[in-house]
Amino acid sequence: MKTIIYDQTMDLDKILKRNEDVRDDIRNAVLEIIKGVKTDGDAALLYYTKALDHCELTHLQVTEEEIQEAFDSVSESLLEIIREAAGNIRSFHEKQLETTWTYEPKPGVVLGQHITPIERVGLYVPGGKATYPSTVLMDSIPALVAGVQSLVMVTPPGKDGKVNPAILAAAKIAGVHEIYKIGGAQAIAALAYGTETIKPVNKIVGPGNIYVATAKKEVFGKVDIDMIAGPSEVLIIADKNANPVYAAADLLSQAEHDEMAMPIFVTTSEDLAKQVIEKVYRQINEDLGRKEIAKKSMDDFGFVFIVKDLDEAFELSNKIAPEHLELLIENPMDSLEKVRNAGAIFMGAYTPEPLGDYFAGPNHTLPTSGTAKFSSPLGVYDFIKKSSILSYDQNSLKNVYEKIAAFARSEGLDAHAKAVERRFEN
Ligand SMILES: NC(=O)c1ccc[n+]([C@@H]2O[C@H](COP(=O)([O-])OP(=O)(O)OC[C@H]3O[C@@H](n4cnc5c(N)ncnc54)[C@H](O)[C@@H]3O)[C@@H](O)[C@H]2O)c1
Ligand SMILES: N[C@H](CO)Cc1c[nH]c[nH+]1
Ligand SMILES: [Zn+2]
CATH class of the missing domain: 3.40.50.1980 (Nitrogenase molybdenum iron protein domain)
Structure with missing residues (x-):
């Protein structure tokens, strides 16, 4: 894992390779497949x-x-x-x-x-x-x-x-x-x-x-x-008292989805960061041996950011807008209002990310690659449409029809004006 001392001026998109639009070769392959299915x-x-x-x-x-x-x-x-x-x-x-x-x-x-x-x-x-x-x-x-x-x-x-x-x-x-x-x-x-x-x-x-x-x-x-619910991501904010075994396990839980998955560890403690990195690699070698993770080079596997305090950690996290944000800090609920961009927020040592993946109830289909800045988890609202309802009786329309006609004429739309006026002719 690459360790970086965070500085507010650094270009995070460049570091996380998010500034590159979808690679041309991938987009071209996808366009060809879509064309093939449309035609054949x-x-x-x-x-x-x-x-x-x-x-x-x-x-x-x-x-x-x-x-x-x-x-x-x-x-x-x-x-x-x-x-x-x-x-x-x-x-x-x-x-x-x-x-x-x-x-x-x-x-x-x-x-x-x-x-x-x-x-x-x-x-x-x-x-x-x-x-x-x-x-x-x-x-x-x-x-x-x-x-x-x-x-x-x-x-x-x-x-x-x-x-x-x-x-x-x-x-x-x-x-x-x-x-x-x-x-x-x-x-x-x-x-x-x-x-x-x-x-x-x-x-x-x-x-x-x-x-x-x-x-x-x-x-x-x-x-x-x-x-856009693409390759999985987890960003963990940890204070110096966080358990490195839990942090390493949770980082790996998302890394195992995909070579393109993105585990990120953010902490105020350099000592904790070293322990987490050591435990990540020990767990890869000893317990998991998953080929997707193992074939990555040590440097290519996620990121560790060292920050000066928790406020800086939240600022960094809000810029990244991770799919999953884990708060391994004391009294995490007290920091909720500092979170502005995240797909799902996991509070404290006993709310590991896989709890949300499988069981708790909130949706695990979540926005990735920074899109949590404007997207929400999959929800019932994704499957409904809304139609507006309007109903006026004769008197109610009579009270306002001249204003509507005047407004319509101000837009040069005479037929709109006539449509309300016709109802009150004679
Ligand atoms: N963001 C979320 O909410 C969320 C939730 C669950 C899983 N995930 C992510 O979903 C992904 C699952 O990926 P997966 O690969 O296991 O399954 P997948 O079903 O998404 O992809 C498999 C398909 O990819 C296509 N494919 C593979 N290589 C290709 C190539 N070279 N050219 C064209 N098409 C190719 C094939 O058609 C194959 O059927 C992971 O990235 C995981 O992190 C995200
Ligand atoms: N972590 C995934 C979302 O990024 C969801 C999932 C399903 N199964 C295991 N994990
Ligand atoms: Zn998962």
Whole structure:
């Protein structure tokens, strides 16, 4: 891990390599895949699944029999954990539910907001380096709470053409409506533009690697997207009393997602920083040995920043706007108002990041690469639309129609003026 003494003038985007837009080679590959799917539909999906996932598919849609077979193969103990996590996620997201409202600012006038779910939504569930049944729950439950009627899940198949059984079991428990065995940019293109087998959706949500995140950006406009939820990040702010074993373990928990994942440790104590680095490498060598992490050079694995005090730590964190922010400091709740940009905030030594990944209830699909400056966690609000409601009776309109006509004429829009005046002629 590279250790840096923080200085407020340093160019963080450059250090974190965030100032580079998506690499040209990745964007070009994604654009070619999208074009292929638009032109050749299912044939392109089969082609790219063979080329990129090394799998020759016989059919794209997961059948009811495949779902049942997968469900039956998952242990009862894991099914129970998935059900309990699903319950926690549902309870949290039900708090976000908004309903239609109206009010009467004056007698004869009703105004309000009509809430409706988006009709058909695509859920991306990653499946390249790891498998993510937890993401099935995080993507689908808020959509179901919002009332979405048609939930279409996509996830890459294994080389044997099968989807991981726990993913299918989680989809059955949650109540996903359709599942397709496709991943990467080709899955995003299929959801956006449709193919012979897959009907297009109105919105695509869910996390994924750089190919998935780039494809979502490219199809935005044809469909809506939730956010840029790319390679995982964790930033830990620790005071001198923090436990280095916990900090190292939590940094590694996010590093193992992807070579592009970003673990960052920020502390006031150089001594603690040394201990954390030593424990990170000891854990890599002794316990984990995960190839993605192990193949990185020592310098290439995340960052450690030394700051002069906690205020400077929060300033640095707000500039980075991490996906996950962990506060390994005394009385973390007292510092909440110092946090301005973060996807999710984990308070204290017994709130490790994986608690949020799997179980507590808040969503783990979160904005990355600095987009927490303007994006929020995936939530029920991502799956609804709002229509304004206006209702005036005759008297109420009579009281204001001349003002409206005058306003319309000031814009040179005579037909608008006439539309209100016609109602009071004679
Ligand atoms: N931000 C969040 O909320 C969040 C949540 C969970 C996971 N994640 C991230 O999701 C990602 C999951 O990544 P993953 O790779 O395991 O699964 P993935 O499903 O996102 O990506 C696998 C797909 O990538 C495509 N691909 C791989 N190499 C390619 C290439 N050279 N050219 C074109 N396409 C290629 C293939 O189509 C493959 O099916 C990780 O980065 C993880 O950190 C983020
Ligand atoms: N940490 C990931 C979000 O960046 C979510 C996840 C799912 N499973 C394990 N982790
Ligand atoms: Zn994780």
